Amino acid sequence: MREYTREQMAMIKLASIEEMSQRQRKAVLSLTDKPQEIFLHPARFAEALDKIGDSLYEKIRDTEESFDEERFLRYTESINAAVLFREDKEFPKRLCLEEDAPILLFYRGDLALLSEECFAIVGTRAPTRYGRDVTDSFARALADAGFTIVSGLARGVDAIAHRAALEKGKHTIAVIGCGVDRVYPAENKDLYERITQNGLLLSEYFFGVEPRAFHFPERNRLISALSEGVLVTEAGSKSGTMITVNYALDQGKDIFAVPGNIFSDQSKGTNEMLHNPQCMIATDPQDILDYYKKEGVKEQGEARQLTTEEVLVYAALQDEDKHFEELLNITGLSMGELMATLTKLEVLGVIKKLPGNHYGI
Known part of the structure; x- marks a missing residue:
């Protein structure tokens, strides 16, 4: 069982207040160099707290009274989870460079994957057969070449990318928009379990937090920030995937898009991306591997004529x-x-x- 300092436990308590935004948590932490003081003596910060958020002083006070540290530690150990802080050596340096870097991350799985070369694959939740095939092909090739595949465990492209990496016996990281002890969507339960055993689940949301609409744009910034580059295999013009692309552009990431059928709504977003000089076209996984000077792994198999x-x-x-x-x-x-x-x-x-x-x- 990992042990946490008093200051780290104060940050965990802060993360447990679901009504607070990430921006508000950072504002609270800016009030003192010792987060524990906020919970031990909330009255000293009452005026400043209520300027940050309505009734925030009361929420801090109530959390100090109700938060059961021993129960938290037992539950964390029971699901083989832990909390990663910015001062930890394992905390990704790429995230530290971001202005809106998370104050902490909850995780399940192999933390060592954060030190590997990561690449994000994202796209629509409702891919066409073309989108499914493209995603599977690119994910397998990139994983084979040594990239750890990063995505968001959503249905559609995300799930296909994760599965493809695992089926090749490679690694994958899922950044999710709920607590790491919650499975969303339910149809990905088997995939969720496989990633906890052979990959890494990451979230900035406390245990038990259910997915909410605004969580997904927030988690998208982490998907792109963790990765060397981002590939969009299929996405509509108003797809949430474009939020990830915008974050990647702001972060100066390499961005690739697979062109699609010009008559398909599911390819409008990717096709529009190709008009942006900061986005690169990828019609074969080798396009990306060549960019990073990586060798692809050729599939070995005996040719067979169909009956x-x-x-x-x-x-x-x-x-x-x-x-x-x-x-x-x-x-x-x-x-x-x-x-x-x-x-x-x-x-x-x-x-x-x-x-x-x-x-x-």
């Missing part, structure tokens, strides 16, 4: 994902033939089984 049945199924999936029943009608195969063919193609990595008994390339 007639496999060609029928593959051709049927060229335009869009299809349900099993649709494939039966299109291919004319029997149920047994189709099931066997789908299984073979899955094993070969040619197709993927999707939720709801759908299949796609």
Whole structure:
């Protein structure tokens, strides 16, 4: 169990006051060099506290009375979590350079990943098949080349990028907009568990804090700040992904975008990015690897010609994902033939089984 100084515990208490913004917490810490004093003698700071936020003096006083340090420590240990402070040697130097750097970070997983070369992959929560394939391809290649993939554990592009890195046996970091003991969205529970075991979960929000709309723009600045560069694989023009891009621009990060279908709303954001001279086009993972002077890892495998049945199924999936029943009608195969063919193609990595008994390339 990690032990915390009295000053560090005061900062943890401050983080536990959910009604406070990150800006307000920093304003409170600016009142004294010893955060513990704010909780031990809140009356001394009452006037200044209430100027920072309504009823903040009362919230500080109530927190000092109600916060159970022993319970906090037991719970932290029970979920194998801990708190990282700016003075800790493991705290990312990239975050320290930011004006709005977090005062602390809660984490679960392998803290050593913060010292590795990180690269962010972000995008829409509702990717097209093109967006899914592009994200998977780039994430696997970048992870293979030595980058630790950073994203936000949201559905869509984020989840695909995390999974691709893990499936390659590589590392990934998820920066989330809720407490590190909360799974959001619920559909990513298995992915969340895998990252706690083989990656790193980071959050500036206290345990138990549920996701709120304004949390996600705040966490986006951390995703870009932790990373050497940011890749957007697919995103609409009004996507929250553009918030991450704007943070990355302000932070002077390398920014890459994959061009998409000009008729697709899901690619409008990425296509618009390409008009910005600060954004670079990436049509192949090697474009990014060449920029960083990294060697790609070539996939080794024996070529195999598809059977007639496999060609029928593959051709049927060229335009869009299809349900099993649709494939039966299109291919004319029997149920047994189709099931066997789908299984073979899955094993070969040619197709993927999707939720709801759908299949796609």
